[in-house]
Amino acid sequence: MNKRKLIYRVIGYIAVVLCLFFLLKISGLTVADLTPETIRALAHNNILLICLIMLVIMILQNLFTFIPLVLVIATNITLFGFWHGYLYGCLCSVIGSTLIFLSIRHLFHDAFSNSTATKYHEKIEKNGFLFVLSGRILPFIPTNLINIASGLSTIKTSHFMVATTIGNMVYGLALASASFSIIEAITHHPLYFLIIVLIILLAAVLYRQKKNRSIERTQNS
Numbered sequence: 111m112n113k114r115k116l117i118y119r120v121i122g123y124i125a126v127v128l129c130l131f132f133l134l135k136i137s138g139l140t141v142a143d144l145t146p147e148t149i150r151a152l153a154h155n156n157i158l159l160i161c162l163i164m165l166v167i168m169i170l171q172n173l174f175t176f177i178p179l180v181l182v183i184a185t186n187i188t189l190f191g192f193w194h195g196y197l198y199g200c201l202c203s204v205i206g207s208t209l210i211f212l213s214i215r216h217l218f219h220d221a222f223s224n225s226t227a228t229k230y231h232e233k234i235e236k237n238g239f240l241f242v243l244s245g246r247i248l249p250f251i252p253t254n255l256i257n258i259a260s261g262l263s264t265i266k267t268s269h270f271m272v273a274t275t276i277g278n279m280v281y282g283l284a285l286a287s288a289s290f291s292i293i294e295a296i297t298h299h300p301l302y303f304l305i306i307v308l309i310i311l312l313a314a315v316l317y318r319q320k321k322n323r324s325i326e327r328t329q330n331s
Contacts, residue, residue, distance in 0.1 A: 146188040160189060165202045172206035172253050179203075179253070180285045187286055196286040203278045204271065207257050211270055214261025227259040238265030239273045246277020276312065 153159035164186060171177040186195035214222055230251070234241045238260065245256045260270050 146185055149185065149189065161198070164189070164198070165205065168199070168202035169206035169209060172203065172210050172257060179249075180288070183282060183285045192286065196282060199286070200275070200278045200282045203282065204275050207253070207274050207278075208267075208271055210254065210257040211261045212267070214258050219262060222258050222262060225258060227255045227262060230255070230259040231263060234259055234263045234265060238263055239269045241265075242270055242273035243277045246274055247280050249281060 149160055149163055153163055164182070167177060168182055171179060171182055183196070183199045186199040189195060190198055230241070242256060242260055242265070245251045
């Protein structure tokens with residue numbers, strides 16, 4: 111990689127991280143303050159500032175996981191409505207995960223080479239797409255460890271982002287429904303089941319294609 115490009119990239123990442131922590135510090139927010147009323151007051155009901163605050167919170171959630179994801183999703187739904195809150199929450203989660211993933215891969219690989227995330231190295235090298243997808247849908251592994259382990263591996267960025275998007279949409283919809291009330295969602299949002307079925311079918315098709323490619327590569331080797 112060109113040395114000048116690397117320097118610019120490092121400066122860019124550092125600037126983003128500093129901005130995030132600066133915004134968090136001046137806001138004075140804690141997890142207990144993560145309520146729609148507090149965020150509206152902090153942003154003076156400016157929709158763009160509200161979106162920015164929620165994006166910062168989601169990025170921090172992906173980095174440290176000290177903020178419960180269900181709390182962030184519930185706040186998004188209250189602020190933007192069920193579908194807008196759900197979709198914006200998924201978008202912010204993908205942005206946050208990808209930012210951490212790229213930071214580990216291109217900037218801090220050596221710093222995390224001995225972290226606990228390395229214990230997932232064999233699994234993610236064997237089938238990174240499935241590892242990330244299952245990790246997002248069935249969150250037995252903390253979000254930040256998935257991001258770090260993926261950044262330390264050779265998984266393609268596109269595979270990481272697609273698996274993260276699908277997994278977050280499935281898991282996020284489950285959390286959104288729980289926070290919104292599953293009965294309310296079924297009654298007022300009849301597209302709920304259609305969308306969840308389509309997402310599951312898409313995940314199955316992508317997994318099947320990935321598995322077939324792996325079999326073909328094994329046979330040709």
